[in-house]
Amino acid sequence: MLTRDNKDGRARALGVHAIGGSFAEVLAPLSVGFLLSVVDWRGALAISVIPTILCGLCFLSVARSIPVVEAGKTNRDDLEDLTRAWLTGRGPRIVAMICLYNMALIALLSMIPLYLAVAHYLAPARIGVIFAAILIAGALAQPWVGALSDRVGRSPVLVIGNGVAALCVALLALNPPFWFVIPTMAIGVASLDAIRAAMLASAVDHSERSEGTTLGLAFVLLDGVGAFGAVLAGIAAGMSWQVMFALAAVFALTASVLSAVSIGEQADQLRSVDLLIFHTWKERTRHRKDLKERLSTNPHLIEDMGLTRAEAEAEAAKRFWEP
Numbered sequence: 001m002l003t004r005d006n007k008d009g010r011a012r013a014l015g016v017h018a019i020g021g022s023f024a025e026v027l028a029p030l031s032v033g034f035l036l037s038v039v040d041w042r043g044a045l046a047i048s049v050i051p052t053i054l055c056g057l058c059f060l061s062v063a064r065s066i067p068v069v070e071a072g073k074t075n076r077d078d079l080e081d082l083t084r085a086w087l088t089g090r091g092p093r094i095v096a097m098i099c100l101y102n103m104a105l106i107a108l109l110s111m112i113p114l115y116l117a118v119a120h121y122l123a124p125a126r127i128g129v130i131f132a133a134i135l136i137a138g139a140l141a142q143p144w145v146g147a148l149s150d151r152v153g154r155s156p157v158l159v160i161g162n163g164v165a166a167l168c169v170a171l172l173a174l175n176p177p178f179w180f181v182i183p184t185m186a187i188g189v190a191s192l193d194a195i196r197a198a199m200l201a202s203a204v205d206h207s208e209r210s211e212g213t214t215l216g217l218a219f220v221l222l223d224g225v226g227a228f229g230a231v232l233a234g235i236a237a238g239m240s241w242q243v244m245f246a247l248a249a250v251f252a253l254t255a256s257v258l259s260a261v262s263i264g265e266q267a268d269q270l271r272s273v274d275l276l277i278f279h280t281w282k283e284r285t286r287h288r289k290d291l292k293e294r295l296s297t298n299p300h301l302i303e304d305m306g307l308t309r310a311e312a313e314a315e316a317a318k319r320f321w322e323p
Contacts, residue, residue, distance in 0.1 A: 001066060003204045003211045010204055011146030011154070015197035022139030022193075026132040086207075086217070094206055097258040098218060101162060101199055102226030104251035105192040107233035108169065111244055112185065119241055120178055134186050138193025149198035154205065155259050161195035162256035164188070166249045173245035192252065196222075 006013040035044035086095060113131060116122045122130075149157040168188030172181065203218040204211055229251065236244040 003201070003215070005067070009147065009150050011149045011198045011201035012143050013146075014200050015142030015144070015146030018142045018197055019139050022135055022142075026135055030128070030132075090206060093258050093261065094203060095221060097158070097255050098199060098203065098221045099225045100251045100255040100258070101158075101192065101195075102222040103229030103232070104162075104165065104169070104248045104255065105189070105196075105229070106226045107229035107244070107248040107251065108185075108189050108192070110230040111233045111237055112189070114237070115241055115244075120181070130182065130186075134189045135193065137186065138190040138196075141190060141194035142197045145194045146197040146201065149195075149201065154198055154202040157198050158195055158202065158259035159256050161191045161198070162252045162259060165191040166252035166256060169245050169252060170249040173242045173249060175242060 002013040002017055003010045032044055032048065035047055039047070086092070112134075113127050116127045116130065117124070145157060145161070165188045168184045168191070171184050172188070176184070199222075200215060200218050204214050207214045229248075232247060233244050236247045
């Protein structure tokens, strides 16, 4: 619904939406940890049900604001069109970009706590603070980065975000001193997290229909296929931390390259759209002029329409001028 009602600001809307989930990912473990220090696990589990009940009650009032969408029958042609959109043209490249992007992100998120504990001997409390700060920084940047992609296009934002992350993670593979590790790590992970909304919006932009199905497919690629990033990162970390960071950098760099390849096609498509708008504008202008001439030479047409001359000309302008 967010992407359908905010077609000109899809990434910004998805970015605002992501803030709540990102804060929950940070605050929920901290809250449960606090509960476990006060009650046993059964009590903590029972108390954790309360937020769910509150959300359900709040939804009763929010539900009235949700627009009603008429359920349409999904036929074979619709499925074939959607499949063709993802298997031809830019579709496979977008699929690969989404998978590699999240493989890089999940690889880093799964290995960073262990890296800080094993390689730098940090206490769990300090690791938790660093990890939470990185996630919150990326989440807070999502609406701003999403709005930027709505204005300048998806590809430039995705190229820069993945590219900055690849550079930062590659620097970590060089085994830098600890004072350099934390800010570099924070920039790299936050860059990937910040472009998540733009990545999802690019998937919806490509299909331009079936928003729910498209986002469902995007999340399968992000969280399903992307989970292999954690598996491969674990194998690489078994060799060395440098290999693990180098692998994540390769994932992010490849995603950046795939985003860059789309810029040329996107520019060509925009030029085609501009040309189509130009021809449409010329047609509207011609029809408007013809109708005004007919109204001038045939006054009885105005009477037949039951309008004044000013109202008839306004109707002509509305019909053949406004987009």
